[in-house]
Amino acid sequence: MRKSLRFTVLLLSLVLILTGISGFALAAKKQKAGKPTEPAAVAAQTKQVYLIKIDAPITPVVAEYIIKSIDTASKAKAEAIIIELNTPGGLVDSMQQIVMKMMAADVPTVVYVSPSGARAASAGVFITLAANIAAMAPTTHMGAAHPVTMQGKMDKTMEAKVVNDLAAMARGIAEKRGKNAKWAEEAVRKSVSITETEALKNHVIDLIAPDVAALVKELNGKTVILVLGKKTLSTEGAEVKEIKMGFRYRLLEIISNPNIAYILLILGFYGLYFELSNPGAIFPGVAGAICLVLAFYALHTLPINYAGLILIIIGISLFIAEAFITSHGVLGIGGTIAMLLGSVMLIDSASPVLQISWAVILPAVGLSAILFIITVTVAVRVYREKPNTGKEGMIGMQAVAKTGIHADGQVFMRGEYWNAWSDEPIGKGEHVTVIAVEGLKVKVKKSS
Numbered sequence: 001m002r003k004s005l006r007f008t009v010l011l012l013s014l015v016l017i018l019t020g021i022s023g024f025a026l027a028a029k030k031q032k033a034g035k036p037t038e039p040a041a042v043a044a045q046t047k048q049v050y051l052i053k054i055d056a057p058i059t060p061v062v063a064e065y066i067i068k069s070i071d072t073a074s075k076a077k078a079e080a081i082i083i084e085l086n087t088p089g090g091l092v093d094s095m096q097q098i099v100m101k102m103m104a105a106d107v108p109t110v111v112y113v114s115p116s117g118a119r120a121a122s123a124g125v126f127i128t129l130a131a132n133i134a135a136m137a138p139t140t141h142m143g144a145a146h147p148v149t150m151q152g153k154m155d156k157t158m159e160a161k162v163v164n165d166l167a168a169m170a171r172g173i174a175e176k177r178g179k180n181a182k183w184a185e186e187a188v189r190k191s192v193s194i195t196e197t198e199a200l201k202n203h204v205i206d207l208i209a210p211d212v213a214a215l216v217k218e219l220n221g222k223t224v225i226l227v228l229g230k231k232t233l234s235t236e237g238a239e240v241k242e243i244k245m246g247f248r249y250r251l252l253e254i255i256s257n258p259n260i261a262y263i264l265l266i267l268g269f270y271g272l273y274f275e276l277s278n279p280g281a282i283f284p285g286v287a288g289a290i291c292l293v294l295a296f297y298a299l300h301t302l303p304i305n306y307a308g309l310i311l312i313i314i315g316i317s318l319f320i321a322e323a324f325i326t327s328h329g330v331l332g333i334g335g336t337i338a339m340l341l342g343s344v345m346l347i348d349s350a351s352p353v354l355q356i357s358w359a360v361i362l363p364a365v366g367l368s369a370i371l372f373i374i375t376v377t378v379a380v381r382v383y384r385e386k387p388n389t390g391k392e393g394m395i396g397m398q399a400v401a402k403t404g405i406h407a408d409g410q411v412f413m414r415g416e417y418w419n420a421w422s423d424e425p426i427g428k429g430e431h432v433t434v435i436a437v438e439g440l441k442v443k444v445k446k447s448s
Contacts, residue, residue, distance in 0.1 A: 047238040049216055050081040052245075057354055058090025058123040060301040061252045063097045069243045073107045079235050080108040080219060082212065083131070086115070089122025090354070091303060092147070092166075099173065102130040108224045108233060109133075112215055113140045113196070121145070125187050129173045132224035134205040135215055136196035142204075143193030145170065163189060180204045216240060252301075258347045259360045261298030266364050268292030269316055270371075303348040311342025315365075319372035336369045397434045398447060401426050411444060420444050 050073040056062055066083065073081035102109045111131035113120045120128045120142035128134050128142055136142070147162045167188040174184035180203045186192045199205040206222075209215035220235045245253070254260060271288015275281055299309075318335030325331060343361040347354055399413035405426040411418050413434070419441045426432060432444035 047234060048076060048078045048241050049219075049235055049238045050076070050078045051084065051212060051240050051242045052081070053084045053242070055086045055118075056253065058087055058094045058098070058127070059253075059256055060091070060094050061249060061256050062090070063094040065245055065249050066098050067101045070101055070105050070107065070109065072243060074105065078107055078241075079233055079238055080110050080133075082110045082112050082215065082240075083127070084112050084114050084212070085120050085124055085127065086113070086118035087120060087122075087124040087127075089124060089145075092123065095123035095126050096169075099126050099130040099169075102127070103173070103176065104227055106226055106228050108226065108231060110135060110215070110219065112209070112212070113137060113142055114212075116140060121193075125184070126170060126173060128205070129170065129177060129179055129184055132177065132226070133207070133219065133222060134177075134179070135207050135209050135218075136199060136205050138196060138208065138210060141193055141195050142199065143187045144191045145187040146189070146191040178203075212240060252297075255294050255298045256301045257298075258302060258354055258356045261295055261302060262343065262346065262356045262360060263364070264291045264295035264298065265312070266368065268295050269313075273316075273320075273372075299346075302354065305345045305348040308342045308345030308347075311338045311345065313342075315339030315342060316368065316372065319369060332369060332373055335372075336365060339365045339368060394434050394437050394442065399432050399434060399442075399444065401428055401430045401432055401444075404428050405432070405444065411442065418442050 050069065052066065052069045054062060054066065070081055109131045110133045111120070111128045112135045113124075113128060114137035116137050116139045118137065118140045120140075121144050123145075125142055125145040145166070147159075147166055167185045170184040170188050171181045173179075174181040183192070183194065183202055183204050187194075194202065194204060196205070196208050200208055207215075207218050209218055216235050216238060219233045221232065223230055223232045225231075255264065268288045268291035271284045271286075271291060273288075275285030275288060278284070315335040315338035318331045318338060321331050321335075340361065343356060343365060347356055394413075397413055399411040399418070399420075401409065401420075402412050402417065403409045405411070405420050405422050406424070407421055409420050409422075409426070411420045411432060411434075420432075420443070421441065422432070422444050424445065426444070426446055431447040433447045434442045435445055436443035
């Protein structure tokens with residue numbers, strides 16, 4: 001048995017050694033054979049052009065998506081990254097982050113205003129100008145980059161500062177990219193807009209292309225200046241690889257919508273209120289906390305006006321106070337007005353896509369007023385109702401004296417005999433009312 005075991009082990013060892021030697025020899029042979037063909041393999045590697053699509057306002061979420069996509073294209077040593085853009089504008093801070101990244105990128109950036117009917121307005125103008133190559137699809141337009149606020153006109157001094165700053169930025173970007181600096185400045189100062197044919201004629205963009213495939217062909221042979229020097233694009237036969245917006249970005253984009261953020265904020269207040277008014281319910285508190293966290297994240301990415309947020313909180317507080325204080329509707333009306341004004345002021349932006357819709361504000365304010373007033377009023381009424389169980393529930397009950405009652409005696413109530421006493425003599429058979437309970441003895445008085 002032992003000899004058989006030794007023989008088996010020896011045989012397995014020989015097999016493993018022979019396998020290792022043959023594998024090593026095969027690998028060396030492949031490596032040797034592969035050395036002369038390595039340059040050919042690299043040459044045969046398919047060139048790539050990365051593509052991302054932006055069809056939304058310029059927000060911190062969009063800025064992060066663009067910046068990380070540029071990094072991805074850079075690491076992959078792509079020939080270029082195309083940003084297909086359709087935006088009504090957005091936040092200045094987010095736009096500046098994107099522009100800074102594009103100006104310092106070591107991969108060629110191409111902004112393509114598309115599809116037909118699309119626009120690059122406001123912040124989109126700066127992003128388009130910052131590209132190494134700017135292109136537009138037929139029947140598209142860009143422009144109207146004058147800064148505005150939710151309150152309408154700014155103070156003249158402040159407006160002059162903001163306009164001058166953005167105009168200088170637009171001119172600087174255009175000059176750096178060899179674009180029409182005069183038009184770029186007028187887009188900020190005079191809110192001028194321009195079509196794709198006018199943009200090409202006035203050297204605002206580099207070319208017009210009907211689709212991405214045609215754009216990739218047009219890019220072939222064009223020379224751009226990057227931070228590392230000049231680069232001539234070689235996009236002939238290149239593979240277009242789209243970097244899709246993943247689940248994380250899509251989720252953040254959804255909750256960053258001002259209407260969704262506002263609804264989450266209101267639902268969060270609802271949840272916390274119902275949890276505090278009904279301790280132990282758990283679900284309202286958990287749901288409310290989650291909604292508030294998501295709402296505050298969303299509001300962090302939006303131009304929030306804290307005065308509006310405070311007014312919403314004051315409005316909800318007045319709704320609650322209405323149920324406890326007899327104000328003849330004054331507190332309820334005040335709460336409605338405060339919440340309505342707070343909702344309108346909550347997002348500090350003149351861009352329609354960054355404002356809360358009236359179709360969301362009016363139902364939210366109306367339902368909040370009705371819900372809080374009715375709910376809290378019912379709760380207060382229940383709290384103030386006389387208990388009907390336990391010792392407290394016995395106070396005020398009617399009974400019949402089964403004996404004479406003074407220092408002691410007995411009464412009959414609820415089908416039971418109870419020991420009783422009274423401050424006044426009570427005759428047998430008289431009707432009495434319970435006014436106190438001590439242990440198993442009740443204090444009564446004559447019923448009036």
